[in-house]
Amino acid sequence: MKRQANKFSFDVVIVGSGAGAMTAALRAHDLGLSVVVVEQSGQYGGTSAVSGGGIWIPNNDQIAGLGGSDSPEDALAYLKAATAGEVPEARLRSYIDAAPRMVRYLGEHSRLRYRAIPGYADYYQDLPGAKTGLRSMDPEPFHAGALKDEFYRLREQSPGMLVFGRMTMTTFEAHTLMSRTHGWRKLALRMGMRYWPSTACRPCSSRTRTTRKTSPCTSR
Structure with a gap:
């Protein structure tokens, strides 16, 4: 961090302090970058703090070990149907690829651990690629x-x-x-x-x- 003329300079500025923001800050820090998190309120934590903190991670590492099955193809079919063309396919593919790696990274570089939830079904069971459980994950x-x-x-x-x-x-x-x-x-x-x-x-x-x-x- 450099201070010049009463100003601070950072490599990365994170606006907000929700789960996504904090994860981005953690990753940037681990890459050796200087980071600041800017939060407008006196409290930190976004939707993940207000709710139970669950996340939807298709094809996560725990599914097979718990007796389930999933694939990038099934996840893409489900997301394409659920978003009805409003989200570019490239972005959906990026999420499907990065989400399991993100959970794995947090488990290796922080105290945060997730577990897949059996029986917690995808919300739209009538859509192609929907699963009856294990895509939703809880923080331990x-x-x-x-x-x-x-x-x-x-x-x-x-x-x-x-x-x-x-x-x-x-x-x-x-x-x-x-x-x-x-x-x-x-x-x-x-x-x-x-x-x-x-x-x-x-x-x-x-x-x-x-x-x-x-x-x-x-x-x-």
Whole structure:
């Protein structure tokens, strides 16, 4: 970074702090470039922070190991039908090629890990190339204490992704609980047992009193 005449110069300027922006910043940094992330609000995190953080990754590395199947051809057929010609085919092919590599890269160069979700089907099952599961992926939880004070600046999750207005749930957990598929009662019990023992170290803050973002003691 160079400072001249009260101005800063960077190789890469990232506008916004969502998952895509942060991933771009991480990659640019790893390539040896100077990077700055510009966020207009006092909190970081985009849609991925507000939602469960799930992503749609066709032909990802976990599908075959979980008993599924996928291919770039199936993924392209599905995306072409879903976008109805509004997105150039070259861009669709680029996404299909880069998305699995992106997940692999994050697993190797950050604490972020994803897992494919069985039974979470593509939204448009009547389209060619649609799959009944494993293309959608959930971020695996990690201890929020690793974020330290930055935890309090993370954008709050949507109330729709909280159980009783307090406990977070992943896309997989939300799907299991809301559809009441096999094992949903045991899952609800595990979530409660994971959450309630740490309430003593979860002091209320002026920012929120009901969500998970009240202390780095939480496990999400």
